[in-house]
Amino acid sequence: DxxxxxxxxxxxxxxxxxxxxxxxxxxxxxxxxxxxxxxxxxxxxxxxxxxxxxxxxxxxxxxxxxxxxxxxxxxxxxxxxxxxxxxLEYGQAMTVRVCKADGEVMPIVVVQNATVLDLKKAIQRFMELKQQREGGVKHVSWRYVWRTFHLVFQGQKLDDDKIKLKDYGIRNRDEVTFMKRLRKK
Incomplete structure (x- = not known):
């Protein structure tokens, strides 16, 4: 087997x-x-x-x-x-692969029943730790980031912070993309 x-x-x-x-x-x-x-x-x-x-x-x-x-x-x-x-070892969490426009893929770990907001917070923590370790930009305005970009999974915008990732069909090792929001005319 x-x-x-x-x-x-x-x-x-x-x-x-x-x-x-x-x-x-x-x-x-x-x-x-x-x-x-x-x-x-x-x-x-x-x-x-x-x-x-x-x-x-x-x-x-x-x-x-x-x-x-x-x-x-x-x-x-x-x-x-x-x-x-x-x-992750105990299967209580999953890795969501978040793809940035520059091609970088960030492995973001969230609990199995995480919401879109949990994923956003985990992305922020991941980026802040990365900046601490590598230097570079000291402060990121996350309000600006989330107003300018949204997360997309298989063409579907993750636009409701309260919805669980699994309700969008997101599973372990699935890819979510950072996409620039289109400006409203």
Missing amino acids: MGTQSPHQDKELSVKEEKLAEIEINISQMEHEQPEEVEEEEEDEEALPHSEFLDIFQEGLARLVQDPLLCDLPIQVTLEEVNSQVA
Whole structure:
């Protein structure tokens, strides 16, 4: 039967889930770590300054995401990105491939019952993270973007923010296109 996974694939999947969980725990601990707490402990000669602790953590994270099972994650992965990958592994999320006019395809992860608004917000987060990592445009007026462009799936405009993507027929790995709105005369 082609639908079942081999024991090797099952093992690989559970290993990936374990590694994702490990990264998730490390990132959430980092996010809750307060610099003030570190300063209080600095009287202890072994305590590291917060910046050094962050550097060590980032190095460890970079090593973890170089693992062949996790190589689809960015080096400075965020907790949200790890959670998205975990949701994908469990089938609780899907990837919508959003195509821009310049040919770039953005893999946007949303929950299975996401609405058009959820997709728009996920696109915004994806673009903001990308800009932080690559530099470039610092601020994008998303109100302007959504007034100027709409999302289109198989010729159908996704013009109602409240409608679920699956009600438009959008499934995992489907392509949605950014299209310029026609000016009303």
